[in-house]
Amino acid sequence: MKVQINSALCQGHGRCYDLAPSxxxxxxxxxxxxxxxxxxxxxxxxxxxLAVANCPEYAVQLLEEG
Amino acid sequence: xxxxxxxxxxAGEPGExxxxxxxxxxxxxxxxxxxxxxxxxxxxxxxxPYTIQDDLRQRCPIARTERFGGAWLPTRYEDIxxxxxxxxxxxxxxxxLSNFRSAQELAPIGGSPPISSDPPFHHDARKLLLPAxxxxxxxxxxxxxxxxxxxxxxxxxxxxxxxxxxxxxxxIPVRVIADMLGFPPEDGPQFREFVEDLLxxxxxxxxxxxxxxxxxxxxxxxxxxxxxxxxxxxxxxxLIDAELYGRKLDPSxxxxxxxxxxxxxxDTTWSAIGASLWHLATTPGDLERLVAxxxxxxxxxEEFLRAYAPVTMARLxxxxxxxxxxxxxxxxxxxxxxxxxxxxxxxxxxxxxVVIDRQVNxxxxxxxxxxxxxxxxxxxxxxxxxxxxxxxxxxxxTLDNLGAVTWSAGQIRGPRTLPLRIA
Numbered sequence: 001m002k003v004q005i006n007s008a009l010c011q012g013h014g015r016c017y018d019l020a021p022s023x024x025x026x027x028x029x030x031x032x033x034x035x036x037x038x039x040x041x042x043x044x045x046x047x048x049x050l051a052v053a054n055c056p057e058y059a060v061q062l063l064e065e066g
Numbered sequence: 067x068x069x070x071x072x073x074x075x076x077a078g079e080p081g082e083x084x085x086x087x088x089x090x091x092x093x094x095x096x097x098x099x100x101x102x103x104x105x106x107x108x109x110x111x112x113x114x115p116y117t118i119q120d121d122l123r124q125r126c127p128i129a130r131t132e133r134f135g136g137a138w139l140p141t142r143y144e145d146i147x148x149x150x151x152x153x154x155x156x157x158x159x160x161x162x163l164s165n166f167r168s169a170q171e172l173a174p175i176g177g178s179p180p181i182s183s184d185p186p187f188h189h190d191a192r193k194l195l196l197p198a199x200x201x202x203x204x205x206x207x208x209x210x211x212x213x214x215x216x217x218x219x220x221x222x223x224x225x226x227x228x229x230x231x232x233x234x235x236x237x238i239p240v241r242v243i244a245d246m247l248g249f250p251p252e253d254g255p256q257f258r259e260f261v262e263d264l265l266x267x268x269x270x271x272x273x274x275x276x277x278x279x280x281x282x283x284x285x286x287x288x289x290x291x292x293x294x295x296x297x298x299x300x301x302x303x304x305l306i307d308a309e310l311y312g313r314k315l316d317p318s319x320x321x322x323x324x325x326x327x328x329x330x331x332x333d334t335t336w337s338a339i340g341a342s343l344w345h346l347a348t349t350p351g352d353l354e355r356l357v358a359x360x361x362x363x364x365x366x367x368e369e370f371l372r373a374y375a376p377v378t379m380a381r382l383x384x385x386x387x388x389x390x391x392x393x394x395x396x397x398x399x400x401x402x403x404x405x406x407x408x409x410x411x412x413x414x415x416x417x418x419x420v421v422i423d424r425q426v427n428x429x430x431x432x433x434x435x436x437x438x439x440x441x442x443x444x445x446x447x448x449x450x451x452x453x454x455x456x457x458x459x460x461x462x463x464t465l466d467n468l469g470a471v472t473w474s475a476g477q478i479r480g481p482r483t484l485p486l487r488i489a
Contacts, residue, residue: 011438014201018364018446029196030443053426054368056434 001040002063003048005032009059016060020047024060032060070306072317073290086169088397090135094269101126104139106163106378106401107268112473119406120418128392134165137399138383138392141406143413143430145390149381149400150434155389156381156400157184158437162477163380163399164268166275178326179319181437188436191319194308195327198246198301201443207242208447214241215455222488227466230347230456231484235339238452242444243331247324248300249289256285261333266476286321286328301327327441335445337376337480339452344481345370345420347465352422357461360454366422367450372429373420375405378477379433404430405479463488 003023005016012030016023022044024032040048052060097103097110100118105111111118122129123141131137140146149156159173160166161181168177176182180191197203218237222228240254263278270278293302305320315323346353356362381400386393407430411417415426432439439445465471466485474482 011435012196013432013438014443017201026200026202028200029193030200050425054428056428056430056432058428 001045002038004038004061005034006059009057011057013056015054016051020051070294088167090165092165092269093133101129104129104131105133107475112475134399139401143407143410146407147434153185155384157384158182159382161380163401178322181326195440199440204444204447211451215452219459226489227485227487230343230486231340231481236336238448239332239335246301248298248302261329264329265478286324331441333478334376335448337478338449340481340484341374342370347486368427369422369424371431372408375408375431376478376480378403460488
């Protein structure tokens with residue numbers, strides 16, 4: 001499972017890095033960014049889903065693999 | 067250093083001259099039908115806008131009023147989001163719905179950039195502010211905010227009833243924004259007057275409005291001069307020194323942004339803190355759950371923001387058009403109710419219920435699209451800390467007198483009198 005942010009939609013609400021700080025961070029202007037390559041380590045899938053489910057701009061996406 | 071003559075006395079001080087724009091007839095008094103004559107300034111709306119909005123969403127999802135020179139009120143999430151995203155057809159030139167539309171020439175900057183700005187200027191004006199309001203940047207305010215909340219509760223020592231709106235919620239954002247702008251903390255009571263003047267005195271006679279607005283800008287100009295004399299590490303000095311397109315900001319941009327930061331940061335957060343305490347005082351089950359499990363506070367804060375979103379914005383229609391079933395005219399107002407969006411059952415499960423452990427919550431309390439509240443991280447920090455400290459110090463409290471609770475009028479909604487029994 002991987003997470004990604006559509007930066008054309010992100011407005012810096014920060015819900016992703018509030019809810020899943022091990023998967024997302026903020027840049028110098030508060031926009032969300034994916035940490036590393038976005039691969040969700042085992043056990044953190046729920047955090048990834050929460051970040052997706054709480055983005056007001058629908059900017060956070062989850063790519064289920066396989 | 068050469069004197070900064072942008073702010074010389076009499077050099078086109080904003081608010082000093084008669085503002086240019088269009089005035090409409092002031093129409094106040096009881097609403098005949100909310101679908102055709104709505105007004106967010108009437109007491110029925112202040113007391114309970116949700117019942118009105120829920121009813122309109124069913125029978126007339128884009129309501130109309132001839133008050134304010136003509137305005138529309140969409141209540142579906144879908145329509146509110148579409149307007150927030152559509153900066154081509156809806157302008158932010160005036161974001162406080164009133165009987166005065168600022169001159170069209172003010173676009174795309176507006177009187178208080180970036181909230182009053184449209185693209186492309188909006189992006190550049192907003193970029194200046196963003197670094198000061200990131201989650202990381204506002205964390206620096208947290209220890210002082212927490213200490214201040216404790217000091218407010220210390221002052222309740224020996225009392226059994228306190229006004230949580232006037233004696234707690236109100237003071238927190240006032241102190242925080244005064245610190246950030248570098249204004250004297252003892253000026254706080256004046257800020258409350260500025261807020262009321264701008265946001266609640268909507269139906270006052272025009273001359274009164276002009277005078278009240280100039281009172282605010284005279285105060286801001288005095289602060290600018292104080293900072294020119296004694297520059298320091300705060301947002302006022304930052305704005306005075308900031309550059310856009312290779313030169314310092316216009317003086318009206320500096321004072322307009324200072325006005326925005328002062329006004330927008332105060333009664334919004336005050337309202338959110340007050341409404342959350344009101345909910346807990348009137349919903350003992352949620353209070354008990356939160357006290358027993360403080361880990362729920364993060365989702366509870368988001369749910370309070372959804373259910374009691376304090377902020378409604380406004381837009382102006384740019385040109386005549388048929389839009390989602392209604393005929394809009396250029397210069398019609400839109401009352402952009404994020405609170406109504408947040409209670410649309412088509413967007414939220416159990417929309418009218420407060421569910422403090424709600425897991426899916428894409429609420430629009432801080433707006434949607436390019437105008438997302440620049441202070442949202444600060445507001446969230448203040449709301450969380452204010453509730454943490456209150457619940458830690460006063461885990462049991464009830465509403466003392468339901469009839470004594472009052473709510474603000476206008477686009478920002480929250481309790482202004484909230485008597486709580488704390489012992």
